[in-house]
Amino acid sequence: MPRRIDWESQIGRRLRLRDLYVFSSVVRLGSMGKAAQELGVSQPAVSEVIADLEHALGVRLLDRGPQGVSATVYGVALERRSVAAFDELKQGIKDIEFLSDPTVGEIRIGCPESISAAILQPIIEKFSGQHPAAVLDIDTVNTLSFAKKLRDRELDLVLARGGWPLESPELVTDFNVETLCDDELVVVVGQKSPWARRRKVDIAELHEEQWILTSEDRWNYQVISRAFKQRGLDMPKIAMKTISVHLRANNVATGRLITTFPRSVLDLYAGRFGLKPLPLELPDSTWPVKIATLRKRTLSPVVERFIACARDVVKSKAQATKGTNGLNGLLAVARRV
Incomplete structure (x- = not known):
């Protein structure tokens, strides 16, 4: 059993972000040699960083083998938290950029084609008009595959249609999910x-x-x-x-x-x-559109503004197109704002 780790003496004064970045690179590439090549340092330098980390933590982080290296259970735990730590730092940089210029920033959005081709259009039109320097990176993921990309912080938010897997208990504990609007x-x-x-x-x-x-x-x-x-x-x-x-x-x-x-x-x-x-009724044809974000993840201000914009566009559609069916009214609202 690994010994209890004293944060102040063993970690706080010795662990550096550079070491975590090196470790994450090794895990991602599965090789110290490849990590050294990517980072532009020697392989012995990478090996020394990993050895120092293992010594400081008192556990083996990597299993070495002829095919390369793989993370142990301790390494997986450290890698998962390292990804979150680096993501929070990136969000901090984005916050600083936003404070200096609130019209800039990047938003990584995942959504299926049926949403990007329709409901997303008026939201983008309004948001881009308000924040012309913001970059929208749209990934047409399907609802079944978005969870991993959100967990890996490759996406900031997902627009998806309701039902499974959004209502799966396993996902509800990991993500914040809210209904944006109803569709059928x-x-x-x-x-x-x-x-x-x-x-x-x-x-x-x-x-x-x-x-x-x-x-x-x-x-x-x-x-x-x-x-x-x-x-x-x-x-x-x-x-x-x-x-x-x-x-x-x-x-x-x-x-x-x-x-x-x-x-x-x-x-x-x-x-x-x-x-x-066709004029026919289908059972359970209501198909809500939902927004999902990773729970306990700090969103950048520009992402929060995009979500607020999406809510505003949908709310405006509900108020201003009473008696008008579908997206035509939603697009009309977007053109007016």
Whole structure:
């Protein structure tokens, strides 16, 4: 069992940020030689830093082997906290930059294409008008993969659609999640489709049609599956599986295929591609859009301002577009602010 560590005598006076950075580089690259090359120092210098850290902490941080090095359980713990420490320092620099010029800064946003193609647009329009020097780095991650990027602090915030995994107990303990606005799932066809002329449609009538849907683990696929199951039917033939908004829109526009879209996406693309929602009700079709950030992480002021801007745009839409459906009203609000 490792001995109790005296912070003041063993760590506070001896541990340097440079040492932690060297250690993190070794863990990330899995090699002291590669870390030395990247850092522009000799391999013995890197080895000395690691040895000094292990001596100060009284535990082995790395396992050495012919294939390189890997972090021990103690090394993993130190690496995790080191990432957080360096991130807090970076946030501190961003705070200083913000205080000297509140219009600058970088915001790393993760969101699926269905949000970046619709709901995100008016938010960006307003925010960029207020902070023209701010840089928005948009990563089109899917909802299933955002958690790791938030934990690794590769993203500042994520815009995602509600449901699992956002409601998973494991994620709730790691992230702050709030509902930004409500959306809904609709069944969509092209204007050339015979179904576009129908005033009423039952989901069972669409069983023999060809569909474009996402994979089985996605919420929109599951909604359609439940709708057919309620009518005593299996899933219809899936002609194409994709999450691409543009691919679905272009193919459905031919009139030969059927798909689903969030209402916000349809409002944006309906006129451009000649799309139309079918007049049918789906079970549990409400699809809220949520903002997720890493719990206990200090956000930079510019990130906080972006989140506040997102709330303001959505709130303005609710107030100023009463009686107006969908994203068209949201875009109108953004153009006015």
